[in-house]
Amino acid sequence: MTDKIYYFPMDADGNETGKAILIDLNQDGSANVSRLPEELRERLETFGVPDALHQTLLLPKDGSRFLDALLRTANGYTRFRSTDKTPTV
Amino acid sequence: MMNGPEISGAPKASGEPKKKRAAFEGMLGMAEKSAKEAQRRRENPEVITRTTEAPKSPEERERRERVEKLVDAAYALDNELFTSILPLEDFEESKQSLDAVDTMVNGDEVKRERLGETGINSISKRTFRLEGNPEVVAFVKPQSGEATFKYDPTTKQLMSVQHELGDNGSIGEKQTVYASYKEIGQGDMLKSTPEDVRAQIEDNAIVDHFKSRLEGGERIRKQIADYYGITPEEVPLKHDEFGPRVGIDAGDSVIREYTMSRINELVKFGVVPLTTLHAESLTKDVSTAEDKKLNRKVQEVTKNVDVASAQEAARGKEMSVKLFKELKEQGPKHKGAKSLMRLACLDYLGKTVDRHPKNIFYEDSTGQFSGLDNGLSGGLSRTYDARNEKGEPAKKSGPIDAYRSVAMELTEEHDDWALDEEAVIELMRIYDSTKNYLAAREKVGSIAGAGKEIKYLTNLFRLQYGNEKIAAKEGRDFFTRLEYLIKNRRPPKLSTEEQFRYDLHLAEDEEEKAA
Numbered sequence: 001m002t003d004k005i006y007y008f009p010m011d012a013d014g015n016e017t018g019k020a021i022l023i024d025l026n027q028d029g030s031a032n033v034s035r036l037p038e039e040l041r042e043r044l045e046t047f048g049v050p051d052a053l054h055q056t057l058l059l060p061k062d063g064s065r066f067l068d069a070l071l072r073t074a075n076g077y078t079r080f081r082s083t084d085k086t087p088t089v
Numbered sequence: 090m091m092n093g094p095e096i097s098g099a100p101k102a103s104g105e106p107k108k109k110r111a112a113f114e115g116m117l118g119m120a121e122k123s124a125k126e127a128q129r130r131r132e133n134p135e136v137i138t139r140t141t142e143a144p145k146s147p148e149e150r151e152r153r154e155r156v157e158k159l160v161d162a163a164y165a166l167d168n169e170l171f172t173s174i175l176p177l178e179d180f181e182e183s184k185q186s187l188d189a190v191d192t193m194v195n196g197d198e199v200k201r202e203r204l205g206e207t208g209i210n211s212i213s214k215r216t217f218r219l220e221g222n223p224e225v226v227a228f229v230k231p232q233s234g235e236a237t238f239k240y241d242p243t244t245k246q247l248m249s250v251q252h253e254l255g256d257n258g259s260i261g262e263k264q265t266v267y268a269s270y271k272e273i274g275q276g277d278m279l280k281s282t283p284e285d286v287r288a289q290i291e292d293n294a295i296v297d298h299f300k301s302r303l304e305g306g307e308r309i310r311k312q313i314a315d316y317y318g319i320t321p322e323e324v325p326l327k328h329d330e331f332g333p334r335v336g337i338d339a340g341d342s343v344i345r346e347y348t349m350s351r352i353n354e355l356v357k358f359g360v361v362p363l364t365t366l367h368a369e370s371l372t373k374d375v376s377t378a379e380d381k382k383l384n385r386k387v388q389e390v391t392k393n394v395d396v397a398s399a400q401e402a403a404r405g406k407e408m409s410v411k412l413f414k415e416l417k418e419q420g421p422k423h424k425g426a427k428s429l430m431r432l433a434c435l436d437y438l439g440k441t442v443d444r445h446p447k448n449i450f451y452e453d454s455t456g457q458f459s460g461l462d463n464g465l466s467g468g469l470s471r472t473y474d475a476r477n478e479k480g481e482p483a484k485k486s487g488p489i490d491a492y493r494s495v496a497m498e499l500t501e502e503h504d505d506w507a508l509d510e511e512a513v514i515e516l517m518r519i520y521d522s523t524k525n526y527l528a529a530r531e532k533v534g535s536i537a538g539a540g541k542e543i544k545y546l547t548n549l550f551r552l553q554y555g556n557e558k559i560a561a562k563e564g565r566d567f568f569t570r571l572e573y574l575i576k577n578r579r580p581p582k583l584s585t586e587e588q589f590r591y592d593l594h595l596a597e598d599e600e601e602k603a604a
Contacts, residue, residue: 042410047446052236052249054333054443054465071206073447075461076214076228078407082206 002067007036008079016079023067023080031060031067040078049073135385139375140392141258149259156368156393162552163347163366164194166545170354174541176518179357186354186363192219193227193365193399210234215399230343231369231397233260235464237339238331240303250330258371258394302331309335309489312471316486317559325555326469334442334468336489341553342464343398348553349439349463350400352567355542356438357515358431361460362401369395403459405452408495412451420503424456427509430579432458433496434508437580438570439466444494460496467553470566497583507578516575523568543568 006020026032033041048057049069058066070080144150171187196219205212211234217225233252240247248264255261302309306328310321313336317324325338332339343366350364371391380387416423423429436444443465450459468490477483500506508516519542526540543564550560550567574580 039409039411043407043446046410046413047408049447050443050445052333054445057445072210074205074210075212076204076402077450078447079204 002064002071002082005067005071005080005082007040008081009037010077010079020081023070025063025067029063031063033060044070135383137385137387139387139389141389144257144259146259152260153258153393156396159344159396159552160194160366160368160393164190166351166548166552167365169541170351170545174355174545175357188222189225189363189401190365192217192222192225193367193401195219196222196225199224204228205234214402217399226402227399228402229367229397229399230346230464231395232340232343233395235339235342239264240329240331254369254371254395256371256373258391260395302335309471312473313469313489315472316470317556317562319556319558323556323558324469325559334465334490336468336470337442337465343396344553345466346398346400346463348549349435349441349460349466351549352439352546353435355519355545356435356512358435358512360428360432360435360458361463362403364398364400364463367397367399368393369397398464400461403450403461404455405450405457405459408446408449408451413446413495413499416499417502420500421506424453425451425458426456426506428456428458429496430500430506430508431512432460433494433500433580434512434574435460436466436492436494436496437574438567439463440468440488440492441466442468442488442490442493444496446495449495458496467563469559492583494583497580500579501582508574513575513578516571520568520571520575 004022004024006022008016008020009018011017021035023036024032033044036044045060048059049066050056050073051058051065051069052072058069060066062069067082071082074080144153167187167190171183171190175183196217198215199218200216202214204210204214212228212230215227215229217227231254233254235252237250237252238247239250251263252260253263306326307321310324310326313319313324313326314321326336327338327340330339332342337345346364347366350361353359353361354363371394373389373391374386375389376385376387412425416425416429420426421430432444432449435441441460441463443462444460448460448462450461451457452459468488470486470488472484472486475483475485523540523543526536526543529536529539546567547560547564550563551557554560554563
């Protein structure tokens with residue numbers, strides 16, 4: 001199960017523009033999205049991310065399931081990775 | 090007279106020394122040239138490409154032939170659409186689209202960047218180049234990257250299956266056991282399942298999904314067969330492998346992506362990035378030490394290992410919460426209102442069940458929306474037993490999986506939000522042409538060159554569903570939805586769909602009770 005992933009900020013051409021930002025788990029098991037840019041954080045907290053079947057939307061409170069879903073839905077426009085790249089925070 | 094740039098410190102040459110210097114410089118030049126050539130050759134070795142032999146296994150050979158045929162068929166349909174179906178006045182636009190298709194299908198891949206995680210998400214960003222055409226940057230999703238779910242009747246186990254492309258070009262499976270099916274839905278199942286799958290099994294939607302396919306499989310098959318006028322055996326749903334929806338099987342999401350893009354091109358809504366089918370090749374460096382010494386690279390190419398969707402990059406960014414609120418509040422007055430209504434109508438035409446905010450892009454400068462990830466569209470429909478308004482038993486028909494579209498939800502918030510005139514004219518163009526053709530066909534039989542749109546659509550659906558009768562029925566249903574849009578200038582409200590879901594569950598309950 002995923003307990004930490006990184007978000008890579010990108011420009012409109014899909015080039016990485018900044019250092020990786022860590023998303024890990026809080027003590028209560030929820031995902032800690034507090035370090036993300038405000039717009040993205042708000043989007044994830046409000047809309048959530050689809051689960052494997054695209055039936056249910058997972059929210060940060062769903063913890064590692066939410067992190068797995070972010071990895072699965074990463075695309076050319078929003079990049080999440082479970083890499084060991086050093087995070088900025 | 091134009092003078093060349095003056096080079097600071099350059100010797101001023103004259104007379105004999107000039108000749109010597111020239112000779113010396115010539116030698117230097119040659120040496121430099123030769124060094125540069127050596128470097129160029131090192132950097133650009135001679136490339137020898139060999140195509141691997143056809144696989145020995147007949148199944149694998151057939152699979153690759155299917156990939157090739159599918160991509161070829163889609164390419165032929167594209168030529169037809171862009172050269173003879175779309176209006177002549179849009180020639181320039183059609184030519185650009187066809188050039189982009191050509192580049193993504195036949196061009197050389199000059200750059201590839203993997204974006205997803207291995208074993209989780211196989212999307213990559215690629216640059217394609219074809220002489221005479223502009224380069225195309227596209228996001229490519231191979232079919233093998235689509236996760237499916239399998240049921241093993243012997244062990245009664247449910248598995249999540251991740252397909253992986255092997256080094257030899259064949260597709261292997263990596264399975265994760267979800268749970269024993271017999272345990273699903275029972276209170277004590279969580280005790281016997283590993284920690285990492287527990288949370289997923291707890292998800293009622295997934296359990297419901299598996300239960301309806303496993304327990305109601307034969308019933309659903311019959312309902313689909315009734316709807317399309319086929320036998321239950323002809324229903325294109327697998328018995329032991331499921332996709333993420335009841336009426337959408339796993340294994341062809343790239344074709345659905347492609348179909349949705351072509352419906353968008355046909356109605357000229359401009360809300361889905363151009364998507365093509367692309368045959369994946371596997372390139373392996375088989376250079377020997379001798380080859381390296383001779384400064385050449387030998388590569389072995391295995392063709393048609395998988396079919397992929399290649400989608401041109403969309404402009405803008407994902408729908409934000411702020412944008413969502415603005416659209417809800419401003420409705421048809423919002424800058425992007427026209428485009429969002431087009432997307433809502435396209436979602437209705439294409440039977441979309443997965444248009445959540447993450448799949449909607451918006452470019453603020455142009456007010457343009459784009460719908461991405463269309464792999465869950467065009468599901469099957471069925472006829473089922475339900476109740477009419479008076480509570481009497483009645484047959485009802487409709488898509489198995491309910492529409493789900495944020496675009497449809499948002500646009501139904503405002504009653505004065507309507508499809509723009511230009512878009513309605515495009516729909517009427519297709520509708521009138523089809524209606525005239527069908528009327529004439531009834532009188533004089535099939536007419537060559539007429540009814541291009543309906544013929545094209547039926548061919549498109551033939552490619553997607555692989556069944557003649559389903560393709561024909563889907564073509565007719567498409568025109569029913571098109572007619573609805575022309576009359577109402579907007580898709581039906583989703584609340585109607587909610588009613589449909591309620592009716593469906595009611596009917597299923599009744600059936601279960603009766604059983």
